[in-house]
Amino acid sequence: MSSRPQTLYEKIWDAHVVERRDDGTCLIYIDRHLVHEVTSPQAFEGLRVAGRRVRRPELTLAVPDHNLPTTPRVDAAGRLLPIADKESAAQLDALRRNTAEFGVDYIDATAVEQGIVHVVGPELGFTLPGTTLVCGDSHTSAHGALGALAFGIGTSEVEHVLATQTLLLSPSKTMEIRVDGTLGFGVSAKDVILAIIGKIGAAGGTGYVVEYTGEVIRNLSVEGRLTIANMSIEGGARAGLVAPDETTFAYIKGRPMAPSGADWDRAVAWWRTLPSDPCAVYDRTVTLHASDIAPSLTWGTSPEDVVPITGSVPDPDSFADPAKRAAARKSLDYMGLTPGTRMQDVDIGHVFIGSCTNSRIEDLRAAASVADGRRVADGVRAMVVPGSGLVKRQAEAEGLDRIFTTAGFEWREPGCSMCLAMNPDKVPPGERCASTSNRNFVGRQGPGARTHLLSPAMAAAAAVTGRLADVRDLMGAKS
């Protein structure tokens, strides 16, 4: 036992060091590897060309998500319907063939467990506290919500993990982001992470692993923590952690791939030792207070372009940094917005409720509570894409699908969908979308698409009013 107080990150790191090199770089063991169809074909091909095998196939789980259409996808016999886009179909085929050839567990597009890889991992109990978990996808940071050191990797690293079950890594700096207080009426986890990114900037976390602490984080459900950890990468941090606690253990217990019996007790005993020691030192600490966080959204084309819904489109000249001024001017031009316009006066044509950030059951409940008894505004196309087949089934058992469809929302099959527009779900050029996803980059939701990132409840409020709206006005009270 080291006598120096350690952070959660340092404890997980130390438990996974296979070898430490003189320069401080470590060969780190990887406990869990998630694979999807977009970033893995070249990795499997690399193994094949070099005549290499997958070292520990049982530690990897594959599921297709990015390319799948979200329209009904199976026929009456449960067989997958043909996928019109030939390249998408080829990529999905490649995942099926590669996982079969290399002996990796594969969840088929026709299975009820299929979903977005970052929804599936926690939901099946594949994601566990104290593990190292990687995936060829930057939003792998989401799994940090359960106290896993989880981060996105490139395809060469996917191949490296498949072949060796390790990665060669340099330790990151540590940043504590503490959110004190109690969230106000109508304020959600999404608003918290948007406020954090607005504060630290899109590159604020570069080189750091973030740990989210404080009363607000402790009081959040695992779903809310997943939303926050998910967008660590939008603040530049490759990984974001939340210390495992009773909320975490209650969430994991009994899930299909989670430990059980004596293993469960041993695992929990170890997980309880993981939270950062009281006097542990972080390289940087950032503090926010819940009372300063309002329902928020983005106005520009970087996730750091955050404003409260009560605010207005900023004037580029108000930024001190000349590069930021230039970027803001370009952003506003792309977004078709004029400085000084109240955010609540901006009309929208599309609403997307989904993505690995906000497609879990709590997200759908929050959106449905706003949609209930209301109608999607004329001229607005609103779609709800559950994060997985299990989320979809749960929502249907609760009648959420009927609330949405009665209100005029589309109720779709699970997948990444309009978050990144790799499948047929796209926002047309020049049109504006209120989206619960994670990136408002130029062209992200389709060429020329204009994205405003916000929470599921705010997205539902936008759908029923036809504009960016303060969800608190629809919730019966205004704080």
Next chain:
Amino acid sequence: MQPVTVVTGTAYPWGAKNVDTDVIIPAHWLKTISRTGLGRGAFETVRAQPDNIFDDPRYAGSPVLIAGDNFGCGSSREHAAWALADMGVRAVIAPSFSDIFSGNAFKNGIVPVVLPQDAVDRLVEVAKDQPVTVDLETMTVTTPFQDRFPFDLDPFRRQCLMEGLDEIGLTLARDTAISKFEGAMAEHRPWIEERRGYEGVAVEGAGRT
């Protein structure tokens, strides 16, 4: 991977901040199952604009790209590095890079050179009509005007670049250490290896979301 020691030639004097991976290669290009040919999709949305830097004949085929803070932010797609390599870029100079992009660049023989903002500003000016040289031996960026900007690289990554090493091959050679670690893990954290497989989950795992 081809060894890289010196990258020299014209440079795209761009300087843009927060260049994200959707800008470097939009998502619809990610449907390929190959690593090659992505140069055609590189900076597609930028190239849709008139008078963009990438279609300026003065800079066509430049091996160096000069950009602003947080280059390569966003997605983990290695397609961004493949696209740059395919369009002939061998070094990117910026004040900062996203962590994931930086790792992907190294693995594809692209040198991510971190220099202070004022050095980057100077290089953007010089590169408008003069070549730039990135030298991994001397760890400097130089111009014909006696500019000399030293930079740092992780020693192991530098060695991999300069010798064109296969990282997977190097790690596979550490097999004994990995097996030893796995032996200890089976004892101390047995639940890691004993996860129940996917088969049968549909029946057993119903309903909790």
